Amino acid sequence: MNFNHNGEAEVTYDAIVVGSGISGGWAAKELCEKGLKVLLLERGREVVHVSDYPTTFSAPWELPHQGRPSQAQLKDQPKQNRTGYTTQEGHAHFFVKDTEHPYIEKKRFDWMRGYHKGGRSLTWGRQSYRFSQMDFEANEKDGIATPWPVNYADIAPWYSYAERFAGISGSKEGLPQLPDGEFLPAMDLTAGEKAFKKAVEAKWSGRKVIPGRVAHLTKPTEEQLALGRGQCQYRNLCMRGCPYGAYFSSQSATLPAAAKTGNLTLRTNSIVGSLIYDDDKGRAKGVNVVDQITGQSMEFFAKIIFLNASCLPSTAIVMNTQSKRFGNKGLDESGALGGYLMDHHLNVGAGGTFEGDLDKTTFGRRPNGFYIPRYRNLHETGKDYLRGFGYQGGAFRQTWDRDIEGFGTDFKKKMASHGPWSFWVGGFGEWLPYEQNRMSLSPDQKDKWGLPQIVVDAGFGKNEVNMRKDMENDAKEMLQAMGAATVYGFNSDPALGLGIHEMGTMRMGTSSKNSVLNKWNQLWAAPNVFNTDGGFMTSAACVNPSLTYMAFTARAANHAVEELKKGNL
Amino acid sequence: MQRREAVKIITTVFGASLALPESVFARMSEAEAAGIKPKFFTGKERKMVAAFAECLIPETDTPGAISVGAPRWMEVLIQDCYTAEDQGKIRTGLAKLEADSKAQHGGSFAKLSPAKQAEILSALEKAERNGPGGYGWVRMMKDLCKTCYANTEKGATTTFNWLLAPGRWSGEEAYKMGDRVFI
Numbered sequence: 082m083n084f085n086h087n088g089e090a091e092v093t094y095d096a097i098v099v100g101s102g103i104s105g106g107w108a109a110k111e112l113c114e115k116g117l118k119v120l121l122l123e124r125g126r127e128v129v130h131v132s133d134y135p136t137t138f139s140a141p142w143e144l145p146h147q148g149r150p151s152q153a154q155l156k157d158q159p160k161q162n163r164t165g166y167t168t169q170e171g172h173a174h175f176f177v178k179d180t181e182h183p184y185i186e187k188k189r190f191d192w193m194r195g196y197h198k199g200g201r202s203l204t205w206g207r208q209s210y211r212f213s214q215m216d217f218e219a220n221e222k223d224g225i226a227t228p229w230p231v232n233y234a235d236i237a238p239w240y241s242y243a244e245r246f247a248g249i250s251g252s253k254e255g256l257p258q259l260p261d262g263e264f265l266p267a268m269d270l271t272a273g274e275k276a277f278k279k280a281v282e283a284k285w286s287g288r289k290v291i292p293g294r295v296a297h298l299t300k301p302t303e304e305q306l307a308l309g310r311g312q313c314q315y316r317n318l319c320m321r322g323c324p325y326g327a328y329f330s331s332q333s334a335t336l337p338a339a340a341k342t343g344n345l346t347l348r349t350n351s352i353v354g355s356l357i358y359d360d361d362k363g364r365a366k367g368v369n370v371v372d373q374i375t376g377q378s379m380e381f382f383a384k385i386i387f388l389n390a391s392c393l394p395s396t397a398i399v400m401n402t403q404s405k406r407f408g409n410k411g412l413d414e415s416g417a418l419g420g421y422l423m424d425h426h427l428n429v430g431a432g433g434t435f436e437g438d439l440d441k442t443t444f445g446r447r448p449n450g451f452y453i454p455r456y457r458n459l460h461e462t463g464k465d466y467l468r469g470f471g472y473q474g475g476a477f478r479q480t481w482d483r484d485i486e487g488f489g490t491d492f493k494k495k496m497a498s499h500g501p502w503s504f505w506v507g508g509f510g511e512w513l514p515y516e517q518n519r520m521s522l523s524p525d526q527k528d529k530w531g532l533p534q535i536v537v538d539a540g541f542g543k544n545e546v547n548m549r550k551d552m553e554n555d556a557k558e559m560l561q562a563m564g565a566a567t568v569y570g571f572n573s574d575p576a577l578g579l580g581i582h583e584m585g586t587m588r589m590g591t592s593s594k595n596s597v598l599n600k601w602n603q604l605w606a607a608p609n610v611f612n613t614d615g616g617f618m619t620s621a622a623c624v625n626p627s628l629t630y631m632a633f634t635a636r637a638a639n640h641a642v643e644e645l646k647k648g649n650l
Numbered sequence: 651m652q653r654r655e656a657v658k659i660i661t662t663v664f665g666a667s668l669a670l671p672e673s674v675f676a677r678m679s680e681a682e683a684a685g686i687k688p689k690f691f692t693g694k695e696r697k698m699v700a701a702f703a704e705c706l707i708p709e710t711d712t713p714g715a716i717s718v719g720a721p722r723w724m725e726v727l728i729q730d731c732y733t734a735e736d737q738g739k740i741r742t743g744l745a746k747l748e749a750d751s752k753a754q755h756g757g758s759f760a761k762l763s764p765a766k767q768a769e770i771l772s773a774l775e776k777a778e779r780n781g782p783g784g785y786g787w788v789r790m791m792k793d794l795c796k797t798c799y800a801n802t803e804k805g806a807t808t809t810f811n812w813l814l815a816p817g818r819w820s821g822e823e824a825y826k827m828g829d830r831v832f833i
Contacts (some may be wrong), residue, residue: 138814140803140806140812140814141801141802141806142801142802142803142806143683145686145726145730146726146727146730146731147723147727147797147798147801148801149727149731150731151730151731152730152731152732152733153730170716186772248661268819268821269819269820269821269822269823269824271821272821272822274821275821275822307812314815314816314817314820315815315816315817315818315819316814316815316816386820439825439827440824440825440826441822441823441824441825442823442824442831442832443819443820443821443822443823444816444819444820444823444832445816445817445818445819445820446816446819447819447821478825478831480797480800480810480831480833481796481800481810481831481833482796482797482800484789486775486779487705487772487775488705488706488768488771488772488775489705489708489764489768490708490710490768493707493708493710493809494795496707496809497712497809497810497830497831498827498828498829498831499825499829499831601664
């Protein structure tokens with residue numbers, strides 16, 4: 082049914098962007114700034130910068146349960162609770178109610194979703210790293226999955242472009258496996274972390290402990306100030322939304338830049354179910370939308386469509402699109418659509434306490450930690466696995482939350498003082514792309530808008546299991562090397578999804594026979610459709626992926642407009 | 651009763667090593683700013699939790715657990731945030747503490763002197779730490795109590811330092827034992 086009574090002209094734009102999270106915000110900004118009239122469709126509710134961050138100024142005692150989720154809330158968010166932190170009272174409203182957004186787990190799949198304007202750009206971890214040439218070559222070298230059709234040199238200038246706009250704090254290290262970028266000043270390591278750095282780098286020449294690279298304004302540029310963004314205030318309440326716009330989000334950065342052009346139309350509550358495919362032209366004419374409040378069906382049309390609904394929903398849109406050419410199998414002839422689902426594997430590493438430097442502490446709440454770039458299968462080989470892992474961690478003086486024996490005045494005195502340095506060293510491992518790690522659409526189960534539910538069937542391989550042994554042992558060894566007083570390892574058995582980096586189900590490749598997208602993020606089956614969220618990733622590397630999505634989005638948008646001007650789209 | 655009166659009473663009481671007077675408990679079951687009325691505990695249990703909390707974090711030169719409102723928060727969190735299983739553990743532990751107090755120390759836990767309460771709880775803690783897993787009811791209650799304490803305005807800004815927006819970051823600041831800690 083089509084409720085757009087006023088004819089196609091009124092619902093036709095130059096470009097449609099589906100999703101307003103990290104990559105969708107970038108697509109909208111780039112296309113608007115290049116002069117296109119853009120319709121940005123967001124499936125969820127409006128979230129206005131600052132005024133819709135209800136808890137951003139709340140002290141713990143101003144929250145109903147001091148920040149802890151209630152059992153009543155968890156009834157609605159049983160899956161969102163699986164990280165152990167996403168459902169905290171201060172930011173639970175930026176994660177979906179699982180009861181409203183069901184999906185089917187053939188194997189456990191921990192899917193954290195934020196369906197509202199800005200998506201997960203409001204709640205992301207903000208760690209921002211470049212892939213290196215080594216990462217883009219890895220599949221070809223190892224003879225697995227399919228080669229990336231892109232080299233580091235192709236994307237490097239776009240990384241710089243994305244970093245300058247987003248604002249990435251970090252230190253230049255000159256490491257080939259973790260290329261330097263355009264950095265704002267780094268956030269200092271803590272005294273405990275500096276002691277750790279010294280010990281680790283003295284013992285292992287290939288291991289470095291560096292400040293995390295993070296999308297926070299430590300020293301805003303003129304361009305960032307002009308967008309209303311300010312300097313980080315070191316509150317570490319980021320997931321509630323930042324009233325200073327100090328970390329990169331769609332709300333703080335890309336959407337205001339897009340709006341400034343006068344070319345942006347944003348429609349919230351608009352769920353895209355499928356593309357409208359034109360078999361004669363071999364391209365998409367537009368999108369089918371259902372309003373999440375009224376349930377009305379609508380169509381919108383454009384020359385260019387960017388799918389940025391996040392990996393699985395974007396893939397679902399392509400799968401759910403009917404055509405004569407592909408039938409009801411989705412717009413793909415390679416078989417890669419829906420396969421090769423990846424994440425980063427974590428919840429493995431070590432912790433401990435360190436009793437040196439007890440005359441030092443920290444000031445402020447740094448929304449960041451240290452980073453140890455990959456060294457396995459580079460400087461040091463890994464035992465029975467390909468690729469490698471990085472570590473993220475931190476060291477702070479313990480406070481009241483440590484275990485203190487006793488009762489009364491003496492207990493209180495200890496509680497009010499610092500304990501030793503407490504270390505946490507957590508691994509982030511590369512997950513290989515496996516054909517059988519798949520999402521699909523349920524043939525019979527629908528959501529309340531009549532769209533097929535997503536089915537996920539994905540898990541660990543041997544490579545991940547083997548890598549995790551080093552991830553735990555190396556972390557323990559490094560803490561022991563600094564003379565930590567207590568050291569404990571951990572290696573839980575997490576499901577795919579917990580890294581909240583789901584990616585790869587619409588991978589790019591060298592031909593329509595081995596991939597869903599070409600090297601410009603265009604659907605082989607519909608070149609005017611682009612995917613630049615996690616879907617396009619051909620391999621995962623071990624670094625956080627969002628900066629890579631930003632860079633590829635800006636590059637794809639540039640290509641789209643060039644092609645449009647040439648009359649090719 | 652106003653909070654500052656409660657503080658005064660508790661200071662006096664603890665100075666004299668006497669049990670808490672009835673009037674201290676008067677406001678503990680009232681709904682506060684967030685509008686959640688604690689109604690999980692019986693009156694008797696509520697007194698025991700308050701006595702436990704004050705025994706753990708007494709009034710000194712900074713406020714104790716009762717004057718910052720920690721017992722009320724403890725009840726709200728147990729009531730709304732704990733699973734039925736953990737609620738049961740809390741309740742069973744309180745019942746056991748009360749039975750032991752009566753059998754071995756001649757009276758209700760809440761009515762014993764703070765020194766006696768501390769003695770009983772310390773013994774329980776020792777047994778628990780030496781027991782299987784080293785974790786049990788005492789640790790559960792202590793963790794909850796100090797969390798609730800540190801997350802109140804009075805606790806966070808008197809016994810500790812707390813700022814909503816610190817405004818700067820330093821990885822190395824001088825610290826000597828006894829300095830107030832930023833949380």
